[in-house]
Amino acid sequence: MSDSRQSSTTLAIQASLKKRYARERRFQWYGRLAVLTGFIFLFILLADIIVKGSPAFTQHYIELDIDFSAEMLGVGENPSAEEIASADFLAVVKDSLREQFPDVTGRSEKKALYRLISIRAEYTLRDMVLADPGLIGTHKNVWLLAHAEAGSYLKGQVDVTAPEAERRVKDAQVAWLDTLRAEGRTESRFNSTFFLSGDSREPELAGIKAALYGSFFTLMVTFCLAFPIGVMAAIYLEEFAPRNRLTDLIEININNLAAVPSIVFGLLGLAVFINFFELPRSAPLVGGIVLSLMTLPTIIITSRAAIQAVSPSIHEAAMGVGASKLQTVFHHVLPVAMPGILTGSIIGMAQALGETAPLLMIGMVAFIMDVPGGVTDPSTVLPVQIYLWADSPERGFTEKTSAAIMVLMGFLILMNALAVYLRKRFELK
Amino acid sequence: MRKDWNLTHPMLRSTYNVKKPLVGAVAILATLSTIGPVQAENRDIVSIVGSSTVYPFATVVAERFGRGTGFKSPKIESTGTGGGLKLFCSGVGAGTPDITNASRRIKQSEYDGCQENGVTEVVEVLVGYDGIAIANSIDAPAMDISLKDVYLALAKDIPGPDGKLIPNPNKTWKDVNPALPATTIEVLGPPPTSGTRDAFAELAMAGGAEALPGLKALAELDASQVDEIKSAMAQLGLPDTLYDALVAKKGKAPKGEDVFVTVAYAMREDGAYIEAGENDNLIVQKLQANPDAVGVFGYSFLEENGDKVQGSVVDGVAPSFETIAGGEYPVSRPLYFYIKAAHVGKIPGIQEYAIEFTSNKAMGEDGYLTDRGLIPLSEESRQQVQADVKAMKPLAM
Structure with missing residues (x-):
C-alpha cells in the first residue's frame, strides 16, 4: 500500500516535472528576451548618436590666395595695433573669393559665394596680421575655415539630386566647391574648435569648452558641499544619533527628499540663493549649491548603507582594545565603508552632471560664449548645451548635438569607471 | 551596545581632530554670503532675457559683438516674452537683467509694474518682423x-x-x-x-x-454698451456669468472686445x-x-527647413520674406527689445550692443540677421530706431 502510494506520488511528480522544467526554460527565455531587447534599444540609441555625431569631429578648410593690400584693408603705412584691429578684413576675404571665381557677378550670386567661408575668416586674418604686421602688402595662401553649409557638402551630407529649392547648398555653390576640391584647395582636418571654444550661433564655430568648464566648476562646488556634509550626516545618524522619534522623522524625510523632482530644487535655489542671498544668476556657484542639495540624500542614504554593512566584529574589536567611539569610527569603520560611500557619491555626482531642470530656474540655460574663469562667472553645463543646440534652427547643429552627447556620455562612463576602480582598490586593502 | 559607546572617555573625544571637513563646509557657506552680492554689483557682462523668438537673432548679434569688440559677449536667456518682462521689471540693480527681448509690445500693465519697481526709463527698440507659418510636410x-x-x-x-x-x-x-x-x-x-x-x-x-458676423459685432461694442454686449452674448448663447466674471477680473465694465477675446483665443x-x-x-x-499633420511655428524655422516642410497660403498670401516685410501676410508680428536706461553706463556694453543690433550691418536689408530670417524694417523706420538708440529715448506710455 505504501509502495503504491509512493509510486503514485512519483508518477504525479514525474508528470509535473516536465511541465516545471518547461516553465523554467520559458522563464529563462523571457529573461534572455528582456536582456536582448534592452541591448537592442541601447545599441540603436548609441549607433544613432555615433553615426550622427561623428562627422562633427572633422571640419573642412578652404585655401585662398589672400592679398593683404594696405589699400583694401584701409590702413596706412606702419599701422598701429588699433588700426589693424579695426581694418576691414572681410573685404580682403571677399576680394580673394572674387579673384578665385572671376565669372561671378550679380549681388545674390556674390552673396552665395561669400557664404562658402566661415565668418571666423575675418578674425583669423586679423590675428595673423596682428602677430606679424609685415604681412601687409604681401600675398599669402591661407587655409580658412569653411562655412557649415559648405562643409556639409564637402563631407558628402548633401543630396545633390534633390531639387535645388529644397537644399541649403545651391547648385552654384556645389560647382564652386567642386572646382576648389579639384584644385586641391579643400582639406578635412580634426575639429579642434569643437573642444577649444565656447558656444556660437555658427555651427562650424560652436564648441563645448565653455560648457565643460561650467560643468567642472558646478560639480566642484557640488562635491565640496555634498560630500563632506553627506558623509558627516550619515556617520552621525548611523553611529552617534540616538534612536528616537526625531531621528526617525529625519530619516523618513531624507528618503523622501531623494524622490523629490529636481526642478523643485531649482525653485528653491531661485527663491533662496538668488532672490534672498542675491548670489549672481547663471553662476556655477548657485548651480553647484542647488545640485548639492539634490545629491545630498543620495549620498547620505548610500553612505549609511555602507556604514551599516560594516561587520559588527570590527566595531567590537576596536572597542575591545580601548579605542574611543570616534577612533572606532574613523580608524576602523570608515575605511571599510569607504568604497561604498565613494561609489554612492560618484553616482550622485554623475546624476548631477546630467541634470538640466533645476538649472533652468537659476538662469544657467543661456547663450554664453565666453569660457567661465571661476564659480561666479556666467556659464552653462554640458546637458544644457546639448539642449540649446538641439533647439537651434541651423542644420549644422544636429551633428554637434550628437557629438556633445558623446562627450557627456564619455564623462559619465569615466565617472562610473572611477567608482568601480575605487571600489576594487579599497576592497583589496 | 549603542549605550556602551557613550561611555567613551570625553578626553579622547576632544583630543581627536575630525572637525576639518566640517570647518571647511562652514567656511564655504560663510563665503557664499559675502562674495555673492559683491560679485553681482560688479557685473561686466550684459544680461539679456526674454522671447524665444528673438533669441536666435539676439544670440547672433551677441556673438558678433563679442568677437568684434573688446566687450564680453552678453549672456542671453530664453525665458519667453512674459517671463522676460517680469524679470526685467523686477527692479534696478546688477541682479536684474539689462535688456529683455519681446515678440510683442510691452503691455500697459507690465509698463506700470516696471514704473512701480523703479524701472522708470525703458527704451523700446523695434528690430523687425516675424511671420508665423502654418505648414505641413512637403509630401502632402x-x-x-x-x-x-x-x-x-x-x-x-x-x-x-x-x-x-x-x-x-x-x-x-x-x-x-x-x-x-x-x-x-x-x-x-x-x-x-x-x-x-x-x-x-x-x-x-x-x-x-x-x-x-456675430463675433465681429460683439468685438466692436464699447464698455458703456452693456445691454448691447449682453444681448450679443445671449445671441451667441454665452451665459451672463461670463460677463460678471470679466467684471470681477477687470475690476470695471468689460468692452465687447474682452468678451470676444475670451471666445476667440x-x-x-x-x-x-x-x-x-x-x-x-x-x-x-x-x-x-x-504628412496629415499641420504645424504652427516661427517663419525662420520654415526658411531653414524648406526641404522638409512647406508653408500654407493664408488668405491668398504665401509666407515669404517679401510678403511679411510688406505686411501682406496676415500672421506676422513685430519683434522688440527693451533696454533699462538706468543700467546704461553702469554695466559696460549695453548701448554698444544695441547699436550693433540696430546697425545696417545687422538688421539692414543685406544684414546678417536678415540672412537668419529676420524680416527687416523699412529704411525710414530703421533710421528712426537707430537715432532713438543713440539718444536712448525713453518710452512713454
Whole structure:
C-alpha cells in the first residue's frame, strides 16, 4: 500500500516535472528576451548618436590666395595695433573669393559665394596680421575655415539630386566647391574648435569648452558641499544619533527628499540663493549649491548603507582594545565603508552632471560664449548645451548635438569607471 | 551596545581632530554670503532675457559683438516674452537683467509694474518682423486656407447653425471648408507659455473670428454698451456669468472686445490641437513623420527647413520674406527689445550692443540677421530706431 502510494506520488511528480522544467526554460527565455531587447534599444540609441555625431569631429578648410593690400584693408603705412584691429578684413576675404571665381557677378550670386567661408575668416586674418604686421602688402595662401553649409557638402551630407529649392547648398555653390576640391584647395582636418571654444550661433564655430568648464566648476562646488556634509550626516545618524522619534522623522524625510523632482530644487535655489542671498544668476556657484542639495540624500542614504554593512566584529574589536567611539569610527569603520560611500557619491555626482531642470530656474540655460574663469562667472553645463543646440534652427547643429552627447556620455562612463576602480582598490586593502 | 559607546572617555573625544571637513563646509557657506552680492554689483557682462523668438537673432548679434569688440559677449536667456518682462521689471540693480527681448509690445500693465519697481526709463527698440507659418510636410499637398478656416478648425467653440456657440464639431478640414482635403484636423503648435502662441491667437484666431458676423459685432461694442454686449452674448448663447466674471477680473465694465477675446483665443482641447512644446525643431520632425499633420511655428524655422516642410497660403498670401516685410501676410508680428536706461553706463556694453543690433550691418536689408530670417524694417523706420538708440529715448506710455 505504501509502495503504491509512493509510486503514485512519483508518477504525479514525474508528470509535473516536465511541465516545471518547461516553465523554467520559458522563464529563462523571457529573461534572455528582456536582456536582448534592452541591448537592442541601447545599441540603436548609441549607433544613432555615433553615426550622427561623428562627422562633427572633422571640419573642412578652404585655401585662398589672400592679398593683404594696405589699400583694401584701409590702413596706412606702419599701422598701429588699433588700426589693424579695426581694418576691414572681410573685404580682403571677399576680394580673394572674387579673384578665385572671376565669372561671378550679380549681388545674390556674390552673396552665395561669400557664404562658402566661415565668418571666423575675418578674425583669423586679423590675428595673423596682428602677430606679424609685415604681412601687409604681401600675398599669402591661407587655409580658412569653411562655412557649415559648405562643409556639409564637402563631407558628402548633401543630396545633390534633390531639387535645388529644397537644399541649403545651391547648385552654384556645389560647382564652386567642386572646382576648389579639384584644385586641391579643400582639406578635412580634426575639429579642434569643437573642444577649444565656447558656444556660437555658427555651427562650424560652436564648441563645448565653455560648457565643460561650467560643468567642472558646478560639480566642484557640488562635491565640496555634498560630500563632506553627506558623509558627516550619515556617520552621525548611523553611529552617534540616538534612536528616537526625531531621528526617525529625519530619516523618513531624507528618503523622501531623494524622490523629490529636481526642478523643485531649482525653485528653491531661485527663491533662496538668488532672490534672498542675491548670489549672481547663471553662476556655477548657485548651480553647484542647488545640485548639492539634490545629491545630498543620495549620498547620505548610500553612505549609511555602507556604514551599516560594516561587520559588527570590527566595531567590537576596536572597542575591545580601548579605542574611543570616534577612533572606532574613523580608524576602523570608515575605511571599510569607504568604497561604498565613494561609489554612492560618484553616482550622485554623475546624476548631477546630467541634470538640466533645476538649472533652468537659476538662469544657467543661456547663450554664453565666453569660457567661465571661476564659480561666479556666467556659464552653462554640458546637458544644457546639448539642449540649446538641439533647439537651434541651423542644420549644422544636429551633428554637434550628437557629438556633445558623446562627450557627456564619455564623462559619465569615466565617472562610473572611477567608482568601480575605487571600489576594487579599497576592497583589496 | 549603542549605550556602551557613550561611555567613551570625553578626553579622547576632544583630543581627536575630525572637525576639518566640517570647518571647511562652514567656511564655504560663510563665503557664499559675502562674495555673492559683491560679485553681482560688479557685473561686466550684459544680461539679456526674454522671447524665444528673438533669441536666435539676439544670440547672433551677441556673438558678433563679442568677437568684434573688446566687450564680453552678453549672456542671453530664453525665458519667453512674459517671463522676460517680469524679470526685467523686477527692479534696478546688477541682479536684474539689462535688456529683455519681446515678440510683442510691452503691455500697459507690465509698463506700470516696471514704473512701480523703479524701472522708470525703458527704451523700446523695434528690430523687425516675424511671420508665423502654418505648414505641413512637403509630401502632402500644399494648403490654401483663410483665417476663418483656421478659426473654425481650431477654436474650442464655434457658432452653430442657429448662431449659438457649440463645441467645435469639425473633424476634417473638409468639414471646415469644402475646398480643403478630407484629412483629419491635427495641428501641432506651441503651448500657452509661448509668445508664438499669443501672437497666433491674436493674429490668426481673432482674425478668423472677426470674419464671423456675430463675433465681429460683439468685438466692436464699447464698455458703456452693456445691454448691447449682453444681448450679443445671449445671441451667441454665452451665459451672463461670463460677463460678471470679466467684471470681477477687470475690476470695471468689460468692452465687447474682452468678451470676444475670451471666445476667440480659446483653443480646442479635444486633441485636434496638440501642444508640441517650445521646440520648433520637434514640430518640424513630427510634420515630416506625419504628412496629415499641420504645424504652427516661427517663419525662420520654415526658411531653414524648406526641404522638409512647406508653408500654407493664408488668405491668398504665401509666407515669404517679401510678403511679411510688406505686411501682406496676415500672421506676422513685430519683434522688440527693451533696454533699462538706468543700467546704461553702469554695466559696460549695453548701448554698444544695441547699436550693433540696430546697425545696417545687422538688421539692414543685406544684414546678417536678415540672412537668419529676420524680416527687416523699412529704411525710414530703421533710421528712426537707430537715432532713438543713440539718444536712448525713453518710452512713454
